[in-house]
Amino acid sequence: DIQLTQSPSFLSASVGDRVIITCRASQGFSNYLAWYQQKAGKPPKLLIYAASVLQSGVPSRFSGSGSGTEFALTISSLQPEDFATYYCQQLYTSPTTFGQGTKVEIK
């Protein structure tokens, strides 16, 4: 199975900050990667798929990039509703697997 390692695991930031979360894969692949946002007590929400495609309805401050073994989720200007845990997911090999999560909290 492909292992995904997200960094940092915890991030403290302020409203308006630019935030970058990285996801490193144990083996390389092209764009078979997604990003999800999960708020406490809620199910995950798909933000980005195919590494850089914004899911319908997701604000444009979210963007995804990368290929090979390193991918990134960028929030250009953090908003109060963005404080949550973010997960990356790889679909290059079966079974699909998720990173351990990055919790974004208010500074």
Add this chain to the structure above:
Amino acid sequence: QEQLVESGGGLVRPGGSLKLSCAASGFTFSDFYMSWLRQAPGKGLEWLAYISARDDIISYADSVKGRFTISRDNDENSLYLQMGSLRVEDTAVYYCARDLGERSLTYYFDSWGQGTLVTVSS
């Protein structure tokens, strides 16, 4: 607006069985692959199984293969997960999720239920 609603969770003894249901509405259920995923308390996400739109292709994660069975009833717009030989480590919130692709498998999950908690404990 698509909606998925899970039910059937609860407390079960190790070695016991439980059947989860997921009622779908707001979209053409029979056009989409569906999956079950779970999240142990305070932990990350784990994909468990998927079933094709026409119920002819099924796949399981190794962690549940031989113990869990995924099924669907397109006439009832419902997805199921029959769980057996349950272990303490199966304790988690179980989610049903719709695949992003219509009539094709993408493994991107664009719609999720609220989840149902399964607790395996003696």
